[in-house]
Amino acid sequence: MLQQLFFVLIVRPLVLIVIGLNIRHxxxxxxxxxxxxxxxxxxxxxxxxxxxxxPWPRLRQLRPVAAKDYFLRNRVLAWxxxxxxxxxxxxxxxxDRTQDPLAACSEALQNGDILILFPEGSRGDPEQMxxxxxxxxxxxxxxxxxxxxxxxxxxxxxxxxxxxAVLVPFFCxxxxxxxxxxxxxxTSFMTTLEQEIKALAEEGYRPAWE
Amino acid sequence: xxxxxxxxxxxxxxxxxGILVVASLIAALLKRxxxxxxxxxxxxxxxxxxxxxxxxxxxxxxxxxxxxxFFAFVSFLALKEYFSLIPTRxxxxxxxxxxxxxxxxQYYWVHEQWYGMFIIFIPVYLFLLLPMKMVIIGETxxxxxxxxxxxxxIMTMVFSLSHAAFFLVLxxxxxxxxxxxxxxxxxxxxxxxxxxxxxxxxxxxxxHKIIPKVSPNKTWEGFLGGVGTTTALAMVLAPHxxxxxxxxxxxxxxxxxxxxxxxxxxxxxxxxxIGVKDSxxxxxxxxxxxxxxxxxxxxxxxxFHFVYYLxx
Numbered sequence: 360m361l362q363q364l365f366f367v368l369i370v371r372p373l374v375l376i377v378i379g380l381n382i383r384h385x386x387x388x389x390x391x392x393x394x395x396x397x398x399x400x401x402x403x404x405x406x407x408x409x410x411x412x413x414p415w416p417r418l419r420q421l422r423p424v425a426a427k428d429y430f431l432r433n434r435v436l437a438w439x440x441x442x443x444x445x446x447x448x449x450x451x452x453x454x455d456r457t458q459d460p461l462a463a464c465s466e467a468l469q470n471g472d473i474l475i476l477f478p479e480g481s482r483g484d485p486e487q488m489x490x491x492x493x494x495x496x497x498x499x500x501x502x503x504x505x506x507x508x509x510x511x512x513x514x515x516x517x518x519x520x521x522x523x524a525v526l527v528p529f530f531c532x533x534x535x536x537x538x539x540x541x542x543x544x545x546t547s548f549m550t551t552l553e554q555e556i557k558a559l560a561e562e563g564y565r566p567a568w569e
Numbered sequence: 570x571x572x573x574x575x576x577x578x579x580x581x582x583x584x585x586x587g588i589l590v591v592a593s594l595i596a597a598l599l600k601r602x603x604x605x606x607x608x609x610x611x612x613x614x615x616x617x618x619x620x621x622x623x624x625x626x627x628x629x630x631x632x633x634x635x636x637x638x639f640f641a642f643v644s645f646l647a648l649k650e651y652f653s654l655i656p657t658r659x660x661x662x663x664x665x666x667x668x669x670x671x672x673x674x675q676y677y678w679v680h681e682q683w684y685g686m687f688i689i690f691i692p693v694y695l696f697l698l699l700p701m702k703m704v705i706i707g708e709t710x711x712x713x714x715x716x717x718x719x720x721x722x723i724m725t726m727v728f729s730l731s732h733a734a735f736f737l738v739l740x741x742x743x744x745x746x747x748x749x750x751x752x753x754x755x756x757x758x759x760x761x762x763x764x765x766x767x768x769x770x771x772x773x774x775x776x777h778k779i780i781p782k783v784s785p786n787k788t789w790e791g792f793l794g795g796v797g798t799t800t801a802l803a804m805v806l807a808p809h810x811x812x813x814x815x816x817x818x819x820x821x822x823x824x825x826x827x828x829x830x831x832x833x834x835x836x837x838x839x840x841x842x843i844g845v846k847d848s849x850x851x852x853x854x855x856x857x858x859x860x861x862x863x864x865x866x867x868x869x870x871x872x873f874h875f876v877y878y879l880x881x
Contacts, residue, residue: 379649381850485659514653517662527662528645528669530653530849564845567656 362443366415376400378404378518379530383562387535388412392420393468394538395507397495399488400477401516404526405445408515408533409475419514421446422467423475448495451480461498468502478552485520486513486568488556498550499541506538509552511559516566529541534559571635572800573741577809578750582626585758589619614854621782621852629750634680636753640734641676645857647726648672650849654839654859655722658715660708664699668723671695675731682738691728696720729866732873733757743880747810752802752876755810759822760868763799763829765785770794784837796826814879824875825868825871832867836860 361431374380389396396409398427406423413421427448440446447467450460464474476498478491499507514531536555571579592615600608628639652665671691700716705803733756737749744751771791779789803822807813813821836859840848849857 380644406710517657517659520659523662525663525666527665528649528652530649532850563841566654567841569659 361444362445363415363418365443366410366418368406369475371411371415371448372438374404374408377526377528378408378515380408380533381563382412382533384534385412387537389473389506389508389538391417391503392471392473394503395433395468395474395476395498395502395505395511397476397478397507397552397556398510398512399560400479400482401485401487401512402482402521403483404519404531405477405512406475408512408531409510411443412533413473419445420472421445421475422472424449424464424477426451426481430451434555446465461501463495464498465501468498468505475497482516482521485516486565488560491549491553493545493549495552496541496545499548500545503541506540507552508538509555510534511536511556511564512560513532513560513565532563532565534562551564571630573748574630574750575746575748578629578747578754581751581754581758581806581810582629585622585626589615589622592618595835601772603795610854617852617854621737624635629753633749636737636750636774637676637680637734640730641672643858643862644676644730646728647730648722648849650851650857650859651722651726651781654843654845655718656714657718658708658711659708659709661703661715661719662700663706663880664715664719667699667702668695668719668789671723672727675727676734679731679734679738684735688733691723699723725866728871730862733865733869736876737875740879744812746808746812751810755806755821755826756872757865758828759799759803759806759825760864762802763795763826764833764864767791767795767826767830771799780834781843787834794831795830796823799826811876813876817879821872821875822877825869828867828871829864832864835867836863852875 388414398405398409406425407527410418410421410423423444423446425440425444425448427450430446431437431448440448447463449464449555450458464514467474478495479489480492481489483489495507497513511534512531513534514529517527518529518531519526536559539548539551539555542551596608596611596615599606600612612692625639628635650667652668657665675687675690678690678771684693699719702714703712733753736752736756739749739752741748747755767787768791771786771788771794774790774794775786775788777789778785779787780793800819800822804815804818807815807818807821811818811821840846848854848859851858852861856862
């Protein structure tokens with residue numbers, strides 16, 4: 360309830376009016392889970408934008424996978440992350456090998472949720488794509504039936520890059536790719552995923568920003 | 570019931586509605602007659618017109634303040650599209666923020682009918698302020714390019730367009746036929762009509778290219794046909810919506826037809842420089858918002874100062 364209020368009153372007006380999206384291939388958005396949405400990551404706005412792509416009554420099924428050390432670092436942020444954003448906290452630096460960092464993700468997929476995952480691991484330098492971490496491949500291997508939908512985002516890193524507090528409006532690109540599935544080995548899966556996102560990036564025009 | 574609206578403005582809005590209905594019917598008929606042809610763009614275009622004209626008419630009918638807010642929002646969308654299109658510097662994020670912040674100020678001066686501030690705020694104060702802010706930030710690489718492109722955008726998308734809104738607050742007693750809303754309608758309708766007229770004349774009779782390096786589809790025939798039609802319509806509409814005399818309305822028509830053409834090809838030059846076909850994807854069938862308001866960035870200030878000098 361609180362989550363829906365937050366999205367209807369704050370996030371949707373922010374995303375639709377202040378920012379403004381240029382969405383390509385909207386029909387490829389998975390309308391029901393289980394599914395994994397994978398995108399490049401440049402801004403805190405990324406998650407909010409991806410969460411507005413689905414009709415808001417389905418909001419409860421969307422689960423951003425987010426760094427536990429960052430989002431659960433204090434009580435206020437943890438409350439917001441868990442109750443409003445409904446995140447699945449992910450242990451980025453696992454010491455205890457007996458624990459399974461992806462257990463919660465797999466469980467959510469079995470419940471028919473849609474995961475939002477940023478395989479770069481962090482927002483990194485604005486509008487630069489870093490190397491993709493292979494957690495997504497483990498998840499896809501365990502759930503070979505689940506479609507992985509690559510999405511390329513551009514502009515949000517200009518609107519609100521890492522380390523900046525002032526939001527500057529820019530129209531943002533959201534290019535949605537064809538779903539891909541687990542392909543028997545990790546390297547080829549990761550290569551396909553990376554190429555898909557890069558191919559989506561090539562579809563658009565992006566002005567210089569330095 | 571609507572004290573800020575004169576009967577002739579209501580009639581004119583009704584006329585626009587009628588044109589839209591006819592256009593929609595023709596599109597539906599075309600689709601039925603030629604099911605093999607693709608009319609997606611035409612249908613999208615007309616649908617976008619319905620939405621644009623719906624919001625515009627709603628704002629005009631609601632109140633003067635709503636109409637001013639409407640233009641402020643158009644300025645915001647246009648400036649955002651421009652900033653998203655051009656190369657910008659990361660160091661200038663906060664400069665861009667100030668540029669956006671100028672929009673509410675500029676339209677507040679309009680709302681307060683403070684002509685002196687309205688006319689100098691952007692060309693003087695903002696023009697001096699933004700480079701100062703850039704110098705404080707301290708990035709000198711591409712300083713001139715950034716200062717120039719930012720100011721051109723603000724002048725075009727905010728200063729120019731805000732002239733359309735200033736029509737709304739001019740003394741209504743000097744224009745009993747149409748009031749402020751009448752002049753706005755006259756400006757917007759003739760500017761958009763001129764775009765369509767030049768396009769249709771060009772399609773039907775176009776032979777000789779007028780400005781091939783910038784806009785290869787524009788022809789002399791389209792341009793002159795548009796000028797003739799728009800000027801004739803400007804003279805017909807003037808007594809109902811404006812304080813202009815017959816000879817003045819001839820001048821107003823020429824100004825809109827000529828200015829509209831130049832505004833159009835100026836934005837074409839910008840797009841060609843950057844290498845994009847459409848300025849954005851906000852208005853399906855049209856492209857971006859700049860593709861729709863390109864002509865208006867010239868006609869709004871030109872018609873405003875023409876009318877202001879002669880009658881206010």
